[in-house]
Amino acid sequence: MGTTLIFEHVSKGFPGCGPVLDNFGVTVPSGSFVSLVGPTACGKSTLLRLILGLDQPDAGQIRFEGDGAGRADVCAIAFQEPRLLPWLTVHDNVGLVLDRRSGDCAGRIKALLDLVGLAEFRDAFPKVLSGGMAQRASLARALANEPDVLLLDEPFSAVDALTRMRLQDALIRIYMARPQTTIMVTHDIDEALFTSQQVIVLSTRPAHIVDIVDVKAGYPRDRTDSNLFSMKARILRGLGVVALDHQDGDGI
Amino acid sequence: MATRQVIVAAATVESQKVNRRRRQSKSPLMGLLLPAILLLLWWLGAVTGVLDVAFFSTPSAVLRTLGNLIFSGALIFDFWSSLQRILTGAAIGFGAGLVLGGITGYVRQVERVLDPTIQALRAVPAIAWIPFLILTLGIDNAPKIALIAIAIFFITYVNTFSGVRSVDQKLIELAQAYRLSRSLVLRHVIMPAALPQIFVGLRLAAAIGWIAAVFSEILVGNNGLGELLNDGRSQGRPDQTIALMIVLALAGKCSDNLIRLLERHSTPWRATFEGV
Ligand SMILES: Nc1ncnc2c1ncn2[C@@H]1O[C@H](COP(=O)(O)OP(=O)(O)OP(=O)(O)O)[C@@H](O)[C@H]1O
Numbered sequence: 001m002g003t004t005l006i007f008e009h010v011s012k013g014f015p016g017c018g019p020v021l022d023n024f025g026v027t028v029p030s031g032s033f034v035s036l037v038g039p040t041a042c043g044k045s046t047l048l049r050l051i052l053g054l055d056q057p058d059a060g061q062i063r064f065e066g067d068g069a070g071r072a073d074v075c076a077i078a079f080q081e082p083r084l085l086p087w088l089t090v091h092d093n094v095g096l097v098l099d100r101r102s103g104d105c106a107g108r109i110k111a112l113l114d115l116v117g118l119a120e121f122r123d124a125f126p127k128v129l130s131g132g133m134a135q136r137a138s139l140a141r142a143l144a145n146e147p148d149v150l151l152l153d154e155p156f157s158a159v160d161a162l163t164r165m166r167l168q169d170a171l172i173r174i175y176m177a178r179p180q181t182t183i184m185v186t187h188d189i190d191e192a193l194f195t196s197q198q199v200i201v202l203s204t205r206p207a208h209i210v211d212i213v214d215v216k217a218g219y220p221r222d223r224t225d226s227n228l229f230s231m232k233a234r235i236l237r238g239l240g241v242v243a244l245d246h247q248d249g250d251g252i
Numbered sequence: 253m254a255t256r257q258v259i260v261a262a263a264t265v266e267s268q269k270v271n272r273r274r275r276q277s278k279s280p281l282m283g284l285l286l287p288a289i290l291l292l293l294w295w296l297g298a299v300t301g302v303l304d305v306a307f308f309s310t311p312s313a314v315l316r317t318l319g320n321l322i323f324s325g326a327l328i329f330d331f332w333s334s335l336q337r338i339l340t341g342a343a344i345g346f347g348a349g350l351v352l353g354g355i356t357g358y359v360r361q362v363e364r365v366l367d368p369t370i371q372a373l374r375a376v377p378a379i380a381w382i383p384f385l386i387l388t389l390g391i392d393n394a395p396k397i398a399l400i401a402i403a404i405f406f407i408t409y410v411n412t413f414s415g416v417r418s419v420d421q422k423l424i425e426l427a428q429a430y431r432l433s434r435s436l437v438l439r440h441v442i443m444p445a446a447l448p449q450i451f452v453g454l455r456l457a458a459a460i461g462w463i464a465a466v467f468s469e470i471l472v473g474n475n476g477l478g479e480l481l482n483d484g485r486s487q488g489r490p491d492q493t494i495a496l497m498i499v500l501a502l503a504g505k506c507s508d509n510l511i512r513l514l515e516r517h518s519t520p521w522r523a524t525f526e527g528v
């Protein structure tokens with residue numbers, strides 16, 4: 001069980017917008033939870049697309065190492081936009097991707113919808129869902145088949161602070177029960193520190209790795225842990241947003 | 253939180269109901285307003301002599317003729333002959349258009365081979381097929397059905413093709429990312445996405461079906477509404493031609509309504525602008 005992702009000198013550009021990823025190299029060990037933080041439009045979603053094989057890198061490669069049959073069966077993603085099929089109900093959207101061989105489909109879908117708090121809306125069409133509800137449906141779909149590699153692109157960007165914390169807790173619970181390789185893109189540094197073992201800080205486009213912060217604390221974590229707070233300062237420094245006067249202790 | 257969600261759901265249902273009620277209660281009456289005005293003008297024109305009765309007939313004469321045609325059974329018989337042709341031709345043309353449009357839309361390689369020919373044939377006006385069809389199929393039912401099928405085929409083909417091509421690339425990517433099987437992609441991604449455009453094609457097809465049927469019947473008629481229209485002309489009876497035009501208007505409107513009803517029922521998920 002488990003899949004290790006190895007990025008080797010991955011570069012990717014798009015015609016008309018120049019290089020997006022430049023010589024990106026990192027190893028995501030099997031069963032680890034990694035967060036990607038970086039300025040907007042630096043290439044985070046592009047990186048996930050490369051992992052999925054929706055785009056091919058211009059140079060370098062992404063290797064999957066593990067007993068899975070290559071990337072074919074191991075990845076699941078919650079895209080940055082929910083991408084629900086408008087003509088399927090929430091229930092059927094999750095059910096569509098569910099592996100038919102996995103036994104009790106109905107029970108599984110119900111459990112997933114309960115998990116993300118959408119049980120009441122199982123028969124609703126996506127057009128009546130709010131942004132955050134759609135995002136949660138998309139998360140339920142990503143979790144449906146218990147993937148070896150879980151890719152999450154800003155999965156909680158559209159939900160309120162409290163729901164977000166509950167979903168983070170749920171995600172950690174799922175992860176602890178079955179530690180799959182997880183790569184989460186987020187703009188929320190607290191979220192990255194609360195959930196992941198490694199936070200990869202990316203630069204502006206073309207994205208390269210500025211810093212890799214290892215978070216050693218075990219799960220479940222304490223949101224008020226002061227060690228996490230010091231790491232937050234380090235990540236912010238990596239992102240280049242900590243003003244000098246702030247570092248001097250004057251505050252803003 | 254759970255209770256709040258229930259209330260929200262209930263409110264949505266309620267507002268949908270209100271919307272529907274508003275649509276249902278207002279529109280039919282509003283829609284009858286213009287025909288009523290035209291009828292009134294026609295009647296006024298006829299009684300005051302502004303409209304020549306020899307050409308325009310009168311509402312009462314038309315109504316009487318309509319009654320006679322119905323009770324003699326002629327209208328029923330001819331209506332049924334026309335309808336049968338349209339349904340047969342539509343089944344063939346729509347089926348073929350759906351299959352070919354779907355395949356060419358889905359497989360680029362097939363598009364390269366088939367589409368240029370189909371587009372070229374589409375440029376031939378449907379009417380231009382008639383002499384050829386009469387020569388090859390005679391003057392009975394076959395050429396009429398063929399004409400209807402041809403006209404409907406091209407409309408269905410074009411709309412199905414563009415329906416398939418209008419599928420959101422992001423949803424195709426989603427299917428790729430989740431390794432959905434081809435049959436799942438076809439059934440649950442491409443077909444539903446193409447459905448609205450296919451319905452546009454179906455509505456156009458129904459209209460063109462009636463046109464093609466009546467046209468071919470006027471040209472070579474043994475029976476059908478077109479033949480009745482011809483009778484009215486040759487006997488110099490405007491009341492009969494007008495009565496049949498009304499029948500055609502009603503039939504066309506009914507078939508269109510039927511398709512729209514079907515469309516609403518099969519695409520309840522649509523979240524598009526419905527007009528203010
Ligand atoms: N198909 C494409 N064609 C051209 N340019 C693209 C394409 N996809 C992405 N880009 C460009 O690549 C850059 C990175 O895009 P990407 O979606 O990876 O950003 P991101 O890091 O996910 O940003 P955000 O945090 O805003 O989601 C952007 O400048 C975007 O314009």
Ligand SMILES: [Mg+2]
Nearest residue numbers: 044045080153
């Ligand atoms: Mg992104």
